[in-house]
Amino acid sequence: MSATVETLEAIERPPVTMGSRLEGELLEVSMGPQHPSTHGVFRMNVALEGEIVRKLKPVFGYLHRNHEKIGENTSYLGSMPYTDRLDYFCSMTNNWAYALSVEKLAGIEVPERAQYLRIILAELTRLQNHASLLGFLLNDMGAWGTPLMYAFREREKILDLFESLSGSRMMCDYMRFGGCRVDADDAWLARARQIVDRFPKFLDEFEELILGNEIVIGRTQNVGKLSADLAISAGITGPMLRACGVNYDVRKVDGYGFYPRFKFRIPLGEHGDTYDRLMMRALEMRESVEILKQALAQIQPGPIVNPKVKIRAFRPPVGEAYGRIEAPKGELGFYLISDGGPNPYRYRVRPPSFINLTVLEDLCLGHTVADVMVILGSVDIVMGEVDR
Amino acid sequence: MESLEQIKDRAETAIPGAKIDIVPNPGPANQPSLLIDNEHAPAIAKFLRDDAALRLDFCSNVTGVDWLDRVAKKTVKVKKVVDGEEKEVNQTTEEKIPGYLEAVYHLYSITHKHGAVIIRMRTEDRAAGARLPSLTPIWRSAEFQEREIYDLYGIRFDGHPDLRRILMWDEFEDHPMRKDYVQPDDFEWEPTPHDDVLARAKQHYTPRPELDGAEKITAGSGDTLKR
Amino acid sequence: MIGTGILKGMAVTARNFVGSYFDEERLITVQYPEERNPLPENYRNFPFLLYDGDDPHAGLRCVACKICEKECPPQCIYIVKSDDKKPDYMGKPQFYPKVFDIDISVCMSCQICVEVCPFEAIKMDKDFELSKRERFNHLLQRKEELSKPNEYYHSICPTEAADVDAKLAAAAEAAAKKKAAAAPAPATPPAPSGSSSASASS
């Protein structure tokens, strides 16, 4: 590097015009797709005025593999492992949503124990998803590593449970039409009980660590406010919707599975800002723990799969069905059209995190670039699902 | 919630000229839908959203479906004069149903916690007539999903604020979710030896020239590198 | 008072730091590869082919029915049926796979091939240290690499393997009885077990 005298002088006394030259003009910045805090290959084209975001256009498709086309070219069963790869944090709930839709399409009953297992696994998924989301969100805020590692430590225990049941930590491929693939033995249930009982301790600690923290409060409160009307109109679902104070949870509304049998509350926010979205996750984990305790106490031995359902050559009758569940990230739905063949005629995923991004621009306008990362983190996206 | 017939009647009286058909669903799921006419679609959608008893304020899922040209065979008895005698003959008529694209909306009500009401719209054909009115002004959640339909199915939504490709890149031509979409043959070379993909990929790519001997490093030679 | 939240958080961090030396629950790091966590019995990785006895050719259970090839979602199994027959594990003459390849760069460990195989011939392996020197041919596993003895299966999944053995023994006994009952009639080859749904239960 050869720095001449002129440039050194220029650094010391920057020309006055430098400041005013960009005044009133917008600076276009492309954030991502390989930005460390975009949670994958997500890109935003941002127009900045100074540090303030004036325009934001999300750019999708870097992870697009046309999941739906693959689903239309694969047998019904063959799509099950592919659903794991949608939202790879929550393969159990993806499995469930898909199984639920196919069960609706073909009119399949699910035995009781399988329903319990599904609820247990779905709520465990919610625990680990929310825990790691909080960790990642803090990571985005600059709390490098530490909270994330604490969250991952807890997540690890749940993933170990998944692994010993389904054989894989993340790509569980656990559910089948009309039930589940593997039965959980008593040792597994005992371990699950133990982990669930200890989970509130982690939550207490985690809340102590972050929720009273002045920096977290300063970074999140009144940042990225979302009004209830906009949230409803934009189809926002999940914790993000409830953070605006809208009481809508598919577990309560549809009452799929055996959820009506359990007592749990739906946490609601008030302001719809990032802090509320963060709190929503923390509170939902507590409710999930309640559901898990009840489910683990009530589960009875029994068959885990409907014996009438054939594994091979499964052909649902002609018709269509839309099934949806409350996945950790929002309403996850599968829309299937059957023409009576072995493959679905139409296979559509309603990805919650994709649709939750509809309002990203509205949330970020007027905030600084650093806030964009926090807001994006609080939306909770996984690119495997957004781009499909 | 009201039945679909009631919704249909009320919507048709509220919006003069609107035409709604009920599309039955034969499967066990029993989710019939309303086929609304394209011209009055925004008005009907607005009615569904704002009507006090319905309040379908949450548009959950928006998606496209591609229906290719179909031939529906119908057998009817017709009277025919055969050899000067009138006879009843079975005659099979083949009705060509021209293909169309469809947009399906799944609506729920957050206010009343009911649903789903499914509405669908059909385009005239699969080429130039693949246009539908956009319902994004009614439900913002359709914004990205209609863009996705435009991208993957090629339905143009009139009135959409920002109709661009969303998942495929801007220069991409064709619409990959259509049933008659032909896959490109420039896949990356994969070791799967039995795949016709491989054959096509090999055809597509002419053999690469040898560059600095790099091409000579093949499967077998890896083992000779053992130290 | 401003700052108390931060101090509280630091107390939590300190607790975790100290705890990471003593507390079992906070002490979770494993020094791989010197230390290893035991793999759960259900753990699955890539499929392998089972053979009985010592000879991978004679004992191979696979009869090249190609069901797994058809059902595999990413189509990573490739089978060529043999021209001749060899006696299978129940003594019946059956085809065998002349070529049986699994492309593990495509395989997604979904276990569907295991579930659909009516002959208990393909099972999930637990070997996860599969790094290879070359991306293409080395990740294509041939029949020879895939074939593994029943003892190996017993060593990785003891309960499941015992279940499978019991099931096959029962099927063989039933077949033998049937054969004895209809002695002169040519033995029709019944599948050891018609239902494949139970194959994954443990």
Ligand code: SF4
């Ligand atoms: S299904 Fe089983 S027996 Fe048939 S080809 Fe596959 S491994 Fe062999």
Ligand code: SF4
């Ligand atoms: S595990 Fe799944 S992907 Fe792999 S070979 Fe078997 S069926 Fe195919």
